[in-house]
Amino acid sequence: MRKGSRVTGIPGAFAQGIHEDINNLNPDDPDNTDLHLYNLSEVLKAKIVFIVQVRIASDCLNEVLRLAEKESSVATTVQGGQDTGGKFWKDNLKQYIEITKKKIRILPSNTKSGKVHAESGMEYAKAVAAAFFRVNPEANVKIVELPDLSIGGNFADWYANYKEENEKIIATPAMEAFGEICKQAKVITPDDVKMWDLLDDEFDDEFDDEFEEIDF
Numbered sequence: 001m002r003k004g005s006r007v008t009g010i011p012g013a014f015a016q017g018i019h020e021d022i023n024n025l026n027p028d029d030p031d032n033t034d035l036h037l038y039n040l041s042e043v044l045k046a047k048i049v050f051i052v053q054v055r056i057a058s059d060c061l062n063e064v065l066r067l068a069e070k071e072s073s074v075a076t077t078v079q080g081g082q083d084t085g086g087k088f089w090k091d092n093l094k095q096y097i098e099i100t101k102k103k104i105r106i107l108p109s110n111t112k113s114g115k116v117h118a119e120s121g122m123e124y125a126k127a128v129a130a131a132f133f134r135v136n137p138e139a140n141v142k143i144v145e146l147p148d149l150s151i152g153g154n155f156a157d158w159y160a161n162y163k164e165e166n167e168k169i170i171a172t173p174a175m176e177a178f179g180e181i182c183k184q185a186k187v188i189t190p191d192d193v194k195m196w197d198l199l200d201d202e203f204d205d206e207f208d209d210e211f212e213e214i215d216f
Contacts, residue, residue, distance in 0.1 A: 085123075089128050143188060
């Protein structure tokens with residue numbers, strides 16, 4: 001693993017150069033049978049849930065959300081192994097059906113499929129989005145692509161770059177910039193997922209819940 005510079009004030013998050021997350025890997029569980037949702041208690045209380053691919057990005061985003069006083073938002077990831085193809089979400093989302101009624105923002109890492117990664121960040125994001133629509137056809141989902149990420153980069157890298165370019169360590173301006181990126185992202189629809197050929201199951205019963213108008 002290459003060394004990277006520490007992101008000031010973000011516990012557990014490194015800047016450019018570190019894109020593997022050892023916290024997401026369990027050498028004693030090669031078949032990834034111990035996958036679980038990181039930060040579940042906070043996810044269940046939140047109104048907006050950001051789904052990232054590695055814990056390093058989740059920890060960084062949660063710290064920025066905390067500093068910017070975005071108490072209704074939380075970031076999470078799948079802990080305990082590699083969630084290839086969004087398998088965790090597809091197999092387990094019905095257990096957490098309340099999550100499907102929240103605003104979901106998926107932030108893919110800038111990875112490509114190959115020797116290092118089984119799938120690209122966008123392939124993973126689409127698989128997770130499809131899992132939500134299988135459970136709730138009215139899910140409010142966006143895939144948010146962060147601009148100017150280096151290969152292998154994630155939210156922690158985007159935040160480090162933002163601070164370097166703006167010479168600021170205050171989280172609020174960064175969160176405002178991040179919020180604009182989220183707002184500009186397209187809302188995913190079931191038709192989009194059908195075009196990706198990822199909806200191989202029938203939709204469940206529809207929900208009547210209306211989403212509260214909040215940021216992102």
